Amino acid sequence: MSDSTISRRRLLRKAAAVGGAALVVPAGTLSGQQRSGPPGPAARTFRAWVSRGTGAGRTTLQELTLRPIGGRQVVVRTEATNLCYSNTTTVLGLPGMFAGPLTRMAIIDGHGGVGVVEAVGPEVRRVQVGDRVCVSGTPQCGNCYQCLRGRADMCQFLGRQGLNDLVPIADMRDGTPVYASSHIGGLAELMVTFEEWVVPVFTKATAVELGMVCSCVAVAGLGTATSQTLASIAPGSTAAIVGCGPLGLSAVQGARIAGASKIIAIDPIRARRDLALKVGATDVLDPNVEGDRLVAKVREMTSTPNNRLWSGGRDSGGLLGGSGADFVIEGVGADRAKPKLEAGPDPTGVGPMRQAYEMCAPGGHVITTSLPNGTISFPAVFFAIGGRTHHAGQAGGANPMRDIPRFVAMLDSGQYDAKALATTVVPMERMLEAYEEVVYRTTVTAILAPA
Ligand SMILES: [Zn+2]
Ligand SMILES: [Zn+2]
Numbered sequence: 001m002s003d004s005t006i007s008r009r010r011l012l013r014k015a016a017a018v019g020g021a022a023l024v025v026p027a028g029t030l031s032g033q034q035r036s037g038p039p040g041p042a043a044r045t046f047r048a049w050v051s052r053g054t055g056a057g058r059t060t061l062q063e064l065t066l067r068p069i070g071g072r073q074v075v076v077r078t079e080a081t082n083l084c085y086s087n088t089t090t091v092l093g094l095p096g097m098f099a100g101p102l103t104r105m106a107i108i109d110g111h112g113g114v115g116v117v118e119a120v121g122p123e124v125r126r127v128q129v130g131d132r133v134c135v136s137g138t139p140q141c142g143n144c145y146q147c148l149r150g151r152a153d154m155c156q157f158l159g160r161q162g163l164n165d166l167v168p169i170a171d172m173r174d175g176t177p178v179y180a181s182s183h184i185g186g187l188a189e190l191m192v193t194f195e196e197w198v199v200p201v202f203t204k205a206t207a208v209e210l211g212m213v214c215s216c217v218a219v220a221g222l223g224t225a226t227s228q229t230l231a232s233i234a235p236g237s238t239a240a241i242v243g244c245g246p247l248g249l250s251a252v253q254g255a256r257i258a259g260a261s262k263i264i265a266i267d268p269i270r271a272r273r274d275l276a277l278k279v280g281a282t283d284v285l286d287p288n289v290e291g292d293r294l295v296a297k298v299r300e301m302t303s304t305p306n307n308r309l310w311s312g313g314r315d316s317g318g319l320l321g322g323s324g325a326d327f328v329i330e331g332v333g334a335d336r337a338k339p340k341l342e343a344g345p346d347p348t349g350v351g352p353m354r355q356a357y358e359m360c361a362p363g364g365h366v367i368t369t370s371l372p373n374g375t376i377s378f379p380a381v382f383f384a385i386g387g388r389t390h391h392a393g394q395a396g397g398a399n400p401m402r403d404i405p406r407f408v409a410m411l412d413s414g415q416y417d418a419k420a421l422a423t424t425v426v427p428m429e430r431m432l433e434a435y436e437e438v439v440y441r442t443t444v445t446a447i448l449a450p451a
Contacts, residue, residue, distance in 0.1 A: 043067075047450075048170070048188030049431055050178055051090060052106045058093040059109070059432065064170035064178055064188075072195040073121040076135055080211025081113030081186035082218075083431070083446040084137075085245065086371055088336045088439040091187070092432070096336070101163055106178045108169075110186025110448075111216040112137040114207065117198075124195045131200045134408075135184055136400040137216030139196035152399040153229060157196050187431060189450045199404045203412055208425050211447050212418035213411040214404060216395065217246040222407045222416070223396025224329045224367045225254025230397035231365035231389065233327045235259030238302045240325035241281070242356040243332035244272040246445040247369060249279055249421055251329040251396075256280030257415050264298060264325065266352075268344040269441060279417050287345050287352065298359040299323040314361070320386065324361030329396075332356075333370035340440040350374040362387035369396055422447050 044066040051059040069075060089097035091109050117131045127133055141147055144156040161182050168177035169185070169192035179185075183193050203210060212218055224247075225233050233239055239255040241248045244267035255263045256279070264283045265276035273284040283301060290297050303323035306313035314322030332344065332352040346352060349372030357378065360366045366388050391397065398404070410416035424446040426434040434446040 044190070046170070046189040047428055048108045048178070048185070048190070049091070049110075049428075050106050050172065051093075051109050052103070053093075054097065054099055054103055055093045058103075059091050061428065061431075062172055062178075064172060066170050066190060066192070067168060069119060069121050069192065071121045072123045074117060074124055074127060074133075074193050074195060074198050075119040076113070076115040076133055076191040076193065076198070077118045078113050078115045078186065078189055078191055078450050079132075079207035080115075080447050080449045081110055081191075082211060082215035082246070083435050083438050083448060084111040084216055085333070085336065085438055087111065088435060091435050092439060094337060094439070105163075105166070106172060106176050107166075107181050108178060108185030108188050109181045110188070111182065111184060112214060112219070113184070113186040113191060114201070114210045114214045115191060118190070121195075126195050127198050127200050132203065132210075133198045134201050134210075134214035134400075134404050135186065135191050135193050135197050136199055136214075136395075136404060137182075137184070137219060138395045138398070138400060139183070139194070140199075140400040141196045142401070150399075151229065151393070152401070153223070153394040153397050155196070157194075158394060187448065189428065199400050201405060201408045203408050205408070205411055205418075207449055207451065208422050208447050209411060209418035210408065211449065212422040212445060213407050213416055215246065215445065215447075217445065218250040218416075218418075218421070219398045219400075219404060219407060220369050220396035221247040221250025221252075221329075221331065222254040222257075222410070223393075223398030223403060224331075224369055225251045225327075225396075226258050226406075227397045227399065227403050229399055230367050230391040230393055231327060233258035233260050236261045237326035238262040238264075238361075239327040239329065240264040240266065240298050240302075240356070240359055241276070242266045242328065242330045242352050242359075243370065244269070244276045245331060245441075246421055247331040247396075248329070249275060249444065250416075251331060252276050252280050253416050255327070255329075257410060260327070262302065264301060266294070268342040269339070270342065272444065275420060275444065279420055287355075288342065291345070295355050295358045298325060302326075302361065320362055322361065324359055324364060326361055326364045328356045328360040328364065328366045330356035330366065330368045331370050332372070334373035337439045340442050348373045350376050354378065357388060357390070360388045365389050365391060367391045367393075367396065421445050425449055
């Protein structure tokens with residue numbers, strides 16, 4: 001037994017004697033996070049969209065009083081935040097929304113956003129007051145099992161968003177405590193989050209463009225195509241992007257930036273296919289026109305120019321032939337409401353996901369990102385020895401601290417076209433009408449810009 005071991009034991013014993021047990025963090029809380037006390041005398045007020053109860057009308061604009069912060073909390077003055085499709089049911093109170101105990105709490109919805117740090121708790125090291133930051137859709141603590149093994153997209157803090165994990169960040173006029181969904185609460189003039197969720201970004205980009213590239217969907221799309229966590233697209237390879245919402249259109253751009261030689265964008269909505277061509281797709285396909293031939297069509301399109309097997313060629317025959325896209329990025333998902341523009345062939349999103357898998361070349365990579373509704377099935381032998389590698393992750397595998405600054409550099413250098421994708425920009429008061437555009441897919445990305 002070494003001297004250092006002995007001394008450490010002595011120290012621990014001493015710590016326990018003076019109340020070391022107080023260091024133990026109660027189960028269910030984010031370790032080290034401090035629950036806030038009552039508001040102080042000069043408390044800051046701000047406006048936020050607060051959701052409570054069920055049904056349409058559950059989300060209303062409220063003036064809130066900020067609670068004092070502590071620990072690793074960070075207050076960010078929101079410059080811009082995207083209205084994520086995955087939040088539509090909860091924000092608009094659509095049928096089928098999750099109706100658990102969280103609906104009884106007053107919660108500010110909203111995924112990632114960008115803004116300026118207004119205050120930090122005493123334990124915060126990552127950012128300073130005045131910094132411009134991206135509040136990431138996924139956290140990165142840097143210390144948990146997943147972060148340490150290179151899967152920051154699966155950081156275990158991501159799972160700490162339940163009933164017992166959320167902390168009140170503000171109060172309504174009637175004293176009701178208000179919580180930030182996912183520790184972000186983007187639909188507000190202030191976001192109160194934790195250090196794990198913020199990434200400093202050093203750029204002079206406009207609020208809307210920065211909000212676009214730092215949105216949960218753009219980070220996921222650029223992540224699928226270029227993050228080294230999953231399967232970054234190799235220069236000269238072929239890519240198919242299934243689904244051209246803001247995530248898919250960011251993946252199209254990521255594929256272009258990564259140097260793919262062929263980028264096939266697939267979406268039922270004509271305006272989205274046109275936009276895909278504008279931001280980097282080399283070809284577009286309409287799944288309603290192609291129907292059951294969609295997979296065969298992608299195989300045909302990726303089998304040229306050489307099909308001589310002795311000469312490095314690929315053929316388009318059979319599921320174990322050589323053709324198919326080298327990289328397939330899937331971003332379709334289930335419809336939360338019937339689209340007012342062209343609806344796709346399968347509202348559950350499962351069919352397009354299966355097609356995405358099938359249109360991948362043997363030896364290729366399939367990256368799935370969407371939220372489909374149902375169960376997927378494949379012939380087991382095809383799944384077992386078909387040679388496709390499936391990658392699944394949060395945010396397209398993006399590692400926030402490593403990748404988000406890179407994505408911002410893509411914006412600043414002109415590689416990423418944020419303007420083309422930010423098709424609706426609204427002030428605070430018009431958040432709900434912008435969300436209607438999102439749920440009916442009449443816009444690509446809606447950005448809320450409170451300032
Ligand atoms: Zn999102
Ligand atoms: Zn972590």
